[in-house]
Every structure is written in structure tokens, then in C-alpha cells.
Amino acid sequence: MKKNHIRWSSIPEFLEEIQTYNQIVGISEIARRYFAMNAFDGVLTTIGVLVGNYLAGVRDLSIPIQIGIATSIAMGISGLWGAYLTESAERQRELTDLEKISLIDQSETSIGRASRFAVIVVSVVDGLAPALAAFIVLIPLFLGPWINNPILSYGLAGGIALLLLFGLGLFLGKVSEKNLIGYGFKTLLAGILAIAINFLLGAE
Amino acid sequence: MDKGNLRRIVLDVLKPLEPNIVDLVRKISTLSGVDGVNITIYEIDHHVENAKITVEGEQLSYLELRDMIVENGGAVHSIDEVAAGKRTVEEVVTHQD
Numbered sequence: 621m622k623k624n625h626i627r628w629s630s631i632p633e634f635l636e637e638i639q640t641y642n643q644i645v646g647i648s649e650i651a652r653r654y655f656a657m658n659a660f661d662g663v664l665t666t667i668g669v670l671v672g673n674y675l676a677g678v679r680d681l682s683i684p685i686q687i688g689i690a691t692s693i694a695m696g697i698s699g700l701w702g703a704y705l706t707e708s709a710e711r712q713r714e715l716t717d718l719e720k721i722s723l724i725d726q727s728e729t730s731i732g733r734a735s736r737f738a739v740i741v742v743s744v745v746d747g748l749a750p751a752l753a754a755f756i757v758l759i760p761l762f763l764g765p766w767i768n769n770p771i772l773s774y775g776l777a778g779g780i781a782l783l784l785l786f787g788l789g790l791f792l793g794k795v796s797e798k799n800l801i802g803y804g805f806k807t808l809l810a811g812i813l814a815i816a817i818n819f820l821l822g823a824e
Numbered sequence: 825m826d827k828g829n830l831r832r833i834v835l836d837v838l839k840p841l842e843p844n845i846v847d848l849v850r851k852i853s854t855l856s857g858v859d860g861v862n863i864t865i866y867e868i869d870h871h872v873e874n875a876k877i878t879v880e881g882e883q884l885s886y887l888e889l890r891d892m893i894v895e896n897g898g899a900v901h902s903i904d905e906v907a908a909g910k911r912t913v914e915e916v917v918t919h920q921d
Contacts, residue, residue: 645842722898726897
């Protein structure tokens with residue numbers, strides 16, 4: 621069998637190939653799961669950065685911005701690396717199991733290619749989701765010079781974080797096709813709890 | 825050299841559950857010379873299934889068919905029936921059968 625030859629020559633063909641890969645290994649389902657889980661992590665971690673800086677009396681917004689960016693980069697790399705390693709190990713094991721049963725080398729079949737493609741997509745989603753979520757939460761801090769009130773920037777960032785959490789809950793509710801608002805409040809509760817515990821521990 | 829007009833190929837194939845037989849049958853139907861394809865599953869396991877693939881047409885290419893099956897993760901266990909020539913000859917029932 622020919623290896624590594626181009627299998628599509630136009631965008632519709634490429635999309636069809638992606639659709640086939642998705643059908644074979646269920647990429648969208650696992651990417652969706654990783655996206656929700658890691659965006660949730662990203663928002664909560666950024667809430668931690670914000671509340672920590674606020675309670676420490678930091679009013680120079682460049683400090684939480686720098687910490688936030690550094691944290692989101694670290695979360696992005698952590699997500700990318702972690703997902704790549706775990707997914708490639710899992711996919712390789714599945715492929716090896718299938719090879720044992722079918723007695724053929726699956727690495728250059730559509731199944732092998734779908735597995736490799738899934739690893740890349742899931743890793744990118746896993747890396748981008750927390751970093752992107754963190755950046756969104758930090759927007760009011762970036763706008764600090766225009767808002768001109770650090771406390772208000774912190775407050776707005778906290779508000780965006782809670783809104784994002786609620787949105788993620790709605791997204792999960794949509795996935796489960798049940799109780800959208802219920803899921804929204806469950807994720808929102810996590811954010812409120814994180815803020816509340818931080819304030820309780822940080823209170824003099 | 826005239827390779828002969830291969831008109832029917834029946835294969836016993838072990839294939840993964842995905843890509844499913846709807847996709848596979850469509851892909852095989854696009855191969856050169858294929859008039860029609862039938863895939864019948866006769867056994868399902870945890871990750872794989874056994875399929876009987878019947879392809880009919882004109883100037884069929886066994887190699888193209890085998891490559892298509894392998895490309896989709898399947899393995900040809902046996903070639904169970906073939907027919908070639910100017911017309912398709914059916915198996916004849918004899919007294920010994």
C-alpha cells in the first residue's frame with residue numbers, strides 16, 4: 621500500500637476525510653469533554669490569581685496581568701503536553717489491540733490516521749481551552765488604563781469569570797440535553813465557592 | 825495480455841466496527857468497474873466483525889478491492905467465490921452436493 625500520499629485535493633474532500641476520522645474515533649465527543657473540563661480549570665485558576673492579588677492588596681494591575689498570562693501559558697502547555705501524552709498512549713494501545721485482533725498493521729489505514737489526527741486535535745483543544753478562558757477573564761485587567769479603577773477591574777474580571785462558568789454549564793447542559801440552567805448553576809457554584817473560600821482564608 | 829474479465833468476487837473479511845459497513849460499501853462502490861456491492865455481517869465481536877463482501881461488475885480489480893479493505897482496517901480472510909468471463913457463471917449443484 622502507498623504510504624503518505626495525499627488523500628484529498630480539495631477542501632470538501634478534506635472535510636469529508638475529517639468527518640470520516642470523527643466517525644471512526646469520535647474526535648468531537650472527546651474534544652468537547654476536554655474543552656469543557658479545561659476551560660473550567662482555566663477560569664477557576666484565574667479566579668484564584670485574581671482573588672489572591674486582590675486580597676494581597678495588589679492594585680497595580682500589571683502584576684495580576686503578568687501572573688495571569690504566565691499562568692495561562694503554563695496551563696496551555698500543561699494541557700497540550702498532558703493531552704498529547706495521555707491521548708497518544710491510549711490511542712496507541714487501542715490500535716495495538718485492534719492489530720492483535722485483525723492481524724494487520726493498522727498504522728497506515730484510515731483508523732491509524734484517524735487516531736493520530738485525534739491526538740493532535742484533542743491536544744490543541746486541551747491546550748487552547750484553559751489559556752483562552754484565562755485570557756477572556758483577564759480582559760478587564762487589560763482594559764485597566766481605561767477603566768481607571770483597579771477594584772472595578774477586579775470586580776469585572778470576577779463577573780466575567782462567573783459568566784464564563786455559567787456559560788460552560790449551559791454548554792454542558794446542552795451536551796447532556798437536559799436541564800441547561802441547572803448545569804449553569806452547578807458550574808457557577810464552583811466559582812462562587814472558590815471566591816468565597818479564598819476570601820474567608822484571606823480575611824485578616 | 826488479456827487479464828480476463830473478473831465479474832464477481834466474494835470475500836470473507838474481518839473488519840473493525842468503524843468505519844461501519846455503510847461507509848465501506850459506499851467506498852467500494854466507487855471502485856472502477858463495480859456495478860454493485862453487498863456487505864453482510866455474520867458475526868460481531870467486541871472490536872471487530874466478520875463480513876461477507878460480494879462485488880459484481882465488469883473488469884473488477886481484486887487488488888484495488890483488497891487495498892480498499894485494508895485501507896479501512898480490514899483483513900481479507902479468504903476469497904470465497906469468483907466469476908470471470910463473458911458472462912457470470914453460477915455455482916452448479918451436483919449430485920454430490
